[in-house]
Amino acid sequence: MARSKAVSGFPEWLPEGRMVERQVLDALRRVFELHSYVEIETRAVEPLGDLLRKGETSKEVYVLGRLQDEGASFSDDTLALHFDLTVPLARYVLGNAGRLDFPFKRCQIQKVWRGERPQQGRFREFTQADVDVIGRDTLPFTYEVEVAAVMAEALRALPIGQVRLSVNNRKVCEAFYRGLGLTDVESVLRWIDKLAKIGPVLVGEGLESSGLTPAQSRACLELASLNADDDGITALVSGLASRLGVGSALLETGLSELGELMLSLAEDAPGVARADLSVARGLDYYTGSVYETTLIGAPELGSICSGGRYDNLVSSGKQVFPGVGLSIGVTRLVSHMLGSVGVSRSVPACVWIAVVDEEHRSESRTVARALRARGIPCDVSPNAAKYGKQIAAADRRGIPFVWFPGEDGEADQVKDIRSGEQVEASSESWSPPDGDLVPGLVGV
Amino acid sequence: MARSKAVSGFPEWLPEGRMVERQVLDALRRVFELHSYVEIETRAVEPLGDLLRKGETSKEVYVLGRLQDEGASFSDDTLALHFDLTVPLARYVLGNAGRLDFPFKRCQIQKVWRGERPQQGRFREFTQADVDVIGRDTLPFTYEVEVAAVMAEALRALPIGQVRLSVNNRKVCEAFYRGLGLTDVESVLRWIDKLAKIGPVLVGEGLESSGLTPAQSRACLELASLNADDDGITALVSGLASRLGVGSALLETGLSELGELMLSLAEDAPGVARADLSVARGLDYYTGSVYETTLIGAPELGSICSGGRYDNLVSSGKQVFPGVGLSIGVTRLVSHMLGSVGVSRSVPACVWIAVVDEEHRSESRTVARALRARGIPCDVSPNAAKYGKQIAAADRRGIPFVWFPGEDGEADQVKDIRSGEQVEASSESWSPPDGDLVPGLVGV
Numbered sequence: 001m002a003r004s005k006a007v008s009g010f011p012e013w014l015p016e017g018r019m020v021e022r023q024v025l026d027a028l029r030r031v032f033e034l035h036s037y038v039e040i041e042t043r044a045v046e047p048l049g050d051l052l053r054k055g056e057t058s059k060e061v062y063v064l065g066r067l068q069d070e071g072a073s074f075s076d077d078t079l080a081l082h083f084d085l086t087v088p089l090a091r092y093v094l095g096n097a098g099r100l101d102f103p104f105k106r107c108q109i110q111k112v113w114r115g116e117r118p119q120q121g122r123f124r125e126f127t128q129a130d131v132d133v134i135g136r137d138t139l140p141f142t143y144e145v146e147v148a149a150v151m152a153e154a155l156r157a158l159p160i161g162q163v164r165l166s167v168n169n170r171k172v173c174e175a176f177y178r179g180l181g182l183t184d185v186e187s188v189l190r191w192i193d194k195l196a197k198i199g200p201v202l203v204g205e206g207l208e209s210s211g212l213t214p215a216q217s218r219a220c221l222e223l224a225s226l227n228a229d230d231d232g233i234t235a236l237v238s239g240l241a242s243r244l245g246v247g248s249a250l251l252e253t254g255l256s257e258l259g260e261l262m263l264s265l266a267e268d269a270p271g272v273a274r275a276d277l278s279v280a281r282g283l284d285y286y287t288g289s290v291y292e293t294t295l296i297g298a299p300e301l302g303s304i305c306s307g308g309r310y311d312n313l314v315s316s317g318k319q320v321f322p323g324v325g326l327s328i329g330v331t332r333l334v335s336h337m338l339g340s341v342g343v344s345r346s347v348p349a350c351v352w353i354a355v356v357d358e359e360h361r362s363e364s365r366t367v368a369r370a371l372r373a374r375g376i377p378c379d380v381s382p383n384a385a386k387y388g389k390q391i392a393a394a395d396r397r398g399i400p401f402v403w404f405p406g407e408d409g410e411a412d413q414v415k416d417i418r419s420g421e422q423v424e425a426s427s428e429s430w431s432p433p434d435g436d437l438v439p440g441l442v443g444v
Numbered sequence: 445m446a447r448s449k450a451v452s453g454f455p456e457w458l459p460e461g462r463m464v465e466r467q468v469l470d471a472l473r474r475v476f477e478l479h480s481y482v483e484i485e486t487r488a489v490e491p492l493g494d495l496l497r498k499g500e501t502s503k504e505v506y507v508l509g510r511l512q513d514e515g516a517s518f519s520d521d522t523l524a525l526h527f528d529l530t531v532p533l534a535r536y537v538l539g540n541a542g543r544l545d546f547p548f549k550r551c552q553i554q555k556v557w558r559g560e561r562p563q564q565g566r567f568r569e570f571t572q573a574d575v576d577v578i579g580r581d582t583l584p585f586t587y588e589v590e591v592a593a594v595m596a597e598a599l600r601a602l603p604i605g606q607v608r609l610s611v612n613n614r615k616v617c618e619a620f621y622r623g624l625g626l627t628d629v630e631s632v633l634r635w636i637d638k639l640a641k642i643g644p645v646l647v648g649e650g651l652e653s654s655g656l657t658p659a660q661s662r663a664c665l666e667l668a669s670l671n672a673d674d675d676g677i678t679a680l681v682s683g684l685a686s687r688l689g690v691g692s693a694l695l696e697t698g699l700s701e702l703g704e705l706m707l708s709l710a711e712d713a714p715g716v717a718r719a720d721l722s723v724a725r726g727l728d729y730y731t732g733s734v735y736e737t738t739l740i741g742a743p744e745l746g747s748i749c750s751g752g753r754y755d756n757l758v759s760s761g762k763q764v765f766p767g768v769g770l771s772i773g774v775t776r777l778v779s780h781m782l783g784s785v786g787v788s789r790s791v792p793a794c795v796w797i798a799v800v801d802e803e804h805r806s807e808s809r810t811v812a813r814a815l816r817a818r819g820i821p822c823d824v825s826p827n828a829a830k831y832g833k834q835i836a837a838a839d840r841r842g843i844p845f846v847w848f849p850g851e852d853g854e855a856d857q858v859k860d861i862r863s864g865e866q867v868e869a870s871s872e873s874w875s876p877p878d879g880d881l882v883p884g885l886v887g888v
Contacts (some may be wrong), residue, residue, distance in 0.1 A: 011487070015482040034820075037792070038792060040790050041457070057794070064509075066505070070518050071517055138883070267810075347549070372479070382579075
């Protein structure tokens with residue numbers, strides 16, 4: 001086949017980039033599993049009707065057709081690629097409710113697709129890493145702490161510098177807005193969600209244009225301006241609320257949850273969480289804690305890990321399955337990391353086994369078998385070129401060791417290319433230093 | 445959202461099934477990396493034109509459209525889901541040739557999609573695990589041995605019983621057919637490929653219907669009937685060829701390669717390979733060794749791992765990139781395995797940490813942090829029910845240990861639910877037996 005061009009919005013990494021991504025995915029999965037999240041995968045497609053019921057996203061859906069369907073129109077049963085892992089999770093839980101243990105703690109690391117016009121930093125195909133906990137009938141608040149702690153721990157396992165996990169509680173916002181006499185809570189949240197982008201002046205104008213009085217608009221902005229690094233946030237919000245004569249049982253519940261979240265996260269992930277009343281999150285199905293995560297060194301990247309509590313997303317009619325979860329945008333994160341992180345070598349092999357001549361290739365393959373049987377990744381030279389050339393081939397790939405099978409009964413030798421040191425060695429006993437066994441992440 | 449029905453041909457596993465699949469994928473990747481295959485992923489889509497150029501498969505392609513494209517017609521640039529990982533590899537190698545080291549050894553484990561009508565054992569979405577080696581200009585024969593040895597080792601790492609790797613060489617078949625005076629080699633191969641399905645009588649009739657004389661047809665069937673468990677295959681084929689007066693340099697090369705493949709595989713994967721001249725493989729781009737793999741205990745499953753050498757698939761016009769590779773159909777294999785293999789527990793946790801009462805949940809979370817910091821997966825009870833109920837919750841998930849935080853300064857205790865044995869323990873030093881740390885595969 002002939003060379004074909006890149007497809008905008010569908011990123012692909014060179015092998016070194018994929019090795020970085022692989023280490024990220026492995027590190028995330030390891031943390032998820034330490035917390036006993038069970039991994040599932042769901043099919044890449046959902047019926048279009050199920051996806052569209054979520055609204056707003058309709059323009060972003062990729063619909064599937066077969067060649068013979070050219071020119072066909074779409075129906076609810078038409079298959080389309082999933083655009084997140086939450087809709088599929090809801091469907092999976094409902095379909096398998098009788099066979100799952102609740103609370104059902106699952107992680108899911110898969111590609112998702114969005115048919116939007118590609119722009120800087122936006123991908124049409126990307127990998128998400130999600131954790132969610134789904135309860136049957138009820139879901140204890142403790143999981144609103146747990147999922148945040150898991151993600152904080154997972155992100156801290158990556159070489160991405162400090163992260164900030166900003167948290168808020170929908171109950172606080174809703175109770176506050178209702179206390180001000182507002183009824184269209186979602187509309188207010190949508191404007192508050194724009195704060196970081198367009199600033200308080202334009203948000204205030206927007207709120208007024210949607211029917212708020214200047215005083216109401218100011219109060220909403222004042223609430224959004226509150227933040228704290230500990231559970232002192234509850235006193236700040238209470239103070240503002242009582243000053244404005246706003247108060248309700250819902251507000252108390254929300255504040256108590258927000259305070260507990262901050263206290264617990266101080267134990268589980270010290271120095272990471274900030275309570276921030278401007279965190280609104282676009283999605284309207286959140287009903288409790290909401291989360292956003294930024295890299296301290298790269299705020300321009302936006303939120304790399306977001307989510308929240310949702311009480312009504314998953315329901316069979318008879319039964320309700322409240323949930324809470326967060327999602328990491330892995331592709332965007334890796335794309336950012338590749339600016340400063342690489343791998344110590346471009347292939348898995350730790351040892352490059354030289355070939356004396358083609359008649360003795362079998363000896364080199366025997367060495368390789370012995371090393372692999374002891375878990376040491378290695379590769380055999382494709383040719384029997386002069387040793388200088390074989391060493392150069394290993395060096396080009398960043399492989400640290402070259403192995404020379406002994407000729408005529410002599411002992412084998414292994415050379416550390418970096419130091420030049422060469423010693424006698426047996427494939428039955430020699431091991432590389434621990435740090436050299438597999439490729440590691442390095443600064444670039 | 446409401447419950448929605450399964451989509452035929454798009455399999456999904458319950459958590460336990462996914463854990464089996466995960467262990468399969470991890471085992472495969474580990475073997476691939478021990479042999480220094482670097483993992484890549486390619487985008488899920490290719491331009492339709494590139495996919496159709498492969499012919500035959502056109503009916504199986506899923507085309508992507510956006511909602512606003514309803515009723516649109518397709519062009520070469522229309523995106524479609526890849527149906528294998530070989531076409532994407534060819535495109536990836538050509539697009540990145542200047543940035544890759546050759547021979548380029550890559551493994552790739554990804555979903556592929558085929559828009560065919562689903563039937564028993566056929567999936568429309570499934571995972572493939574491929575290894576390929578691509579050379580620039582040339583590719584030494586040794587890789588035709590290596591990829592087969594890697595796959596034999598990978599499959600033997602799985603609890604699937606004995607596998608048989610059947611090998612053949614296209615050069616032998618082509619030289620033999622040409623020596624009989626036949627020119628349409630591909631047509632003969634397509635008939636021979638049907639042998640296992642329809643038997644020699646119908647294949648013979650088919651060959652004659654496509655223009656072969658009865659003698660030519662008999663000769664082709666006779667060749668296909670030859671097989672051997674060692675390099676004795678070369679003498680068998682040579683004998684038949686000289687009896688029929690067939691001989692050429694190409695036949696000699698092919699037989700020498702086939703013999704060397706059998707000799708080398710006897711070293712790398714003793715008892716696995718069989719030379720079998722009936723192995724034809726449907727795809728017409730193979731030019732050297734071809735491979736098929738069956739489970740001895742489940743021949744009805746068909747080939748679970750197939751591939752071959754291809755000299756002309758990847759070409760930039762100026763430059764050619766010969767390759768060789770094999771592909772495991774992971775989903776079909778896992779689907780089969782799930783009939784006899786399960787996991788020892790339904791969640792990653794090795795320890796279930798009981799909660800005395802909600803006021804002391806923090807103590808349980810502290811135990812969890814300490815265990816996880818030492819790599820022990822664990823989970824904290826969602827409630828502070830009576831201990832009997834908490835133990836039952838752990839037992840239901842197959843978790844082997846329950847941890848009871850000490851009250852009022854007493855020492856913690858840990859109970860092995862299976863034996864009932866309960867001992868004092870410290871979360872700073874206690875460890876489970878090695879075999880209990882992570883879920884293992886078990887017979888069901």
